[in-house]
Amino acid sequence: MQTTEKQPASGGTWVSFGLGLGITVVIGLVAMGLALLPGLAVMGALTIALLLGLLWRATLGLPKAYAGGVRFSAQKLLRYGIILTGVRLNFTLLASGGIRIFLQDLALILLALLLFPWLAHKLGLSKRLAFLMSVGQAICGASAVGAMAAALPDSEDDDVSLAVAICGLVGTLGVLAFVFGEQIFHLSAQAYGLLSGSILHEIAQVVAAGPAAGPAGADIALVTKLTRVVLLAPIAIIVAFGYAWKQGGKGTRMSWKKLPIPWFVLGFLVVGVITSFGVFSRPVIDGVLQVSTFLMVASMAAMGLQVDLKVIRTTGLKAVGVAVLLFAILLMASAALTFAFV
Numbered sequence: 001m002q003t004t005e006k007q008p009a010s011g012g013t014w015v016s017f018g019l020g021l022g023i024t025v026v027i028g029l030v031a032m033g034l035a036l037l038p039g040l041a042v043m044g045a046l047t048i049a050l051l052l053g054l055l056w057r058a059t060l061g062l063p064k065a066y067a068g069g070v071r072f073s074a075q076k077l078l079r080y081g082i083i084l085t086g087v088r089l090n091f092t093l094l095a096s097g098g099i100r101i102f103l104q105d106l107a108l109i110l111l112a113l114l115l116f117p118w119l120a121h122k123l124g125l126s127k128r129l130a131f132l133m134s135v136g137q138a139i140c141g142a143s144a145v146g147a148m149a150a151a152l153p154d155s156e157d158d159d160v161s162l163a164v165a166i167c168g169l170v171g172t173l174g175v176l177a178f179v180f181g182e183q184i185f186h187l188s189a190q191a192y193g194l195l196s197g198s199i200l201h202e203i204a205q206v207v208a209a210g211p212a213a214g215p216a217g218a219d220i221a222l223v224t225k226l227t228r229v230v231l232l233a234p235i236a237i238i239v240a241f242g243y244a245w246k247q248g249g250k251g252t253r254m255s256w257k258k259l260p261i262p263w264f265v266l267g268f269l270v271v272g273v274i275t276s277f278g279v280f281s282r283p284v285i286d287g288v289l290q291v292s293t294f295l296m297v298a299s300m301a302a303m304g305l306q307v308d309l310k311v312i313r314t315t316g317l318k319a320v321g322v323a324v325l326l327f328a329i330l331l332m333a334s335a336a337l338t339f340a341f342v
Contacts, residue, residue, distance in 0.1 A: 013065070020062075020069025024077075027052045027301035028294060045293070046208035046300045047179055050172055053304020062305050074302035078204050079264035081295030085207075085222065086271030087280060087288045101194070101220075104337050105227045108198055109235070111333055112138030116326050123322050129159040133319065136167035137326050139232050140225075141201030148239060162316045168307040170323045171201035175209045182212040189213045193220025194338045199331050203229065204303050207296050226268065 031049035056062070062070065112134055120130035136145045145163045178196045187195070192213035197220060200206045206225040210218035275285065 016063070016065035017069040017072070020066030020071075021073055022069070023056070023062075023066065024053070024070060024073040024298045024302040024305065027056065027305075028298035031297055031301065032294070045297045046204075046211075047175055049297045049300040050175065050204075050208055050304045053301040054172065054307055054309075055304075056301075057305050057307060058309050070302045070305050073298050074204070074306055075299075077295045077302075078207075078299035081292045081299060082203065082207070082222070082226075083264050083267035083271055084288050084292035084295070086268040087275045087285045087292075101197075101224050101227050104194060104334070105198055105224060105231065107337065108330060108334055109138045109228065109231060112326070112330060113235070116329075120322050120326065123325075124318055125322055126159065129163060129319065130322075132159055132163035133166060133323055134326065136163055136201055137170075137323065137330060138228075139235065140203065140229050141167040141171055141205075144232055144236075148236060162319060164306075165308050166316055166319055166323045167201045168303065169309070169320065170327050171205045172304070172307065173324075174200050174327060175205045178209040179212045187213060189216035190220055191338050192217045194224055195331070195334055197221035197224025198228070198334045198338075199327070200225070202303060204296065204300050208300055 028045075028049050031052055032045045034048050035045035116134035116137065117127070117131045120133060121127050125133070132145050132148060135148045138144070141164070145160060145167065178192075178200070182192055193210065193216070196209045196213075196217075197206050200209060203222075203225055206221050207218075210221035213221075274280070280288070
């Protein structure tokens, strides 16, 4: 009698899943070691892990069987790390932003969703790819692309894959631009946090770039980004209803199970509230932050491993150019809002 090896929920065998996860852990450990070197300290372990992941994928490749473990690291470990990061949450600092962060995020998302699909289509992209790329840039990269693809049943797999890859690449370049730009322009923690948190695509990218302006800048950047993540679910619902209405209800059913509910944002806030009441001692907080940092470093390595430069090079060079232009427009809009009220 033949037996089949059990598979993890994310696909592949448990062995291949473990190997994929192990690669991200190894790269994370190497990145944390390299970040101690004087010449690389300015980049930080998160950015180094991202670059090492990109380098690994570009030179050694990534077997498809390992994708499940890598994806688990990029998604689950990152969210666990974010929840634990709540122990450093400074509610006094964040209260100074308050409604300002929400309004700035909302304004930029509306700008991107109303303007970018039209502009990208005019520049030669298909309507579907233009919309998916715009959503990824406006809200939260691959998560937003996946959510909108689920809301639009006839989304092509090639468009989804290309939009995810391009968001990963452009967002990675954005991390480097913010990290090194801060060394040149020396923005305030509030300005830097608002800019990076409202522009960079993935949560992991914001986590990587935020510390360049110190702990205060990192906190503001993360909360600004998480506010965008919270807005993903209602926007996905609106898009799904809009699509169903446009199609006249024919063959279109909205799947509530596929809509993203950012439970980790609630966990992040709950941990922050508990910490604010002085429940945790300083040594406990420091230990939790160490665990959180490692989880996010490993997830950044996974993010780099998921960017397939070959796909972009062969089918999406024009799309990359359009994505860079959209990123620049969004950055200028965010800068205008940020410096008008700082």
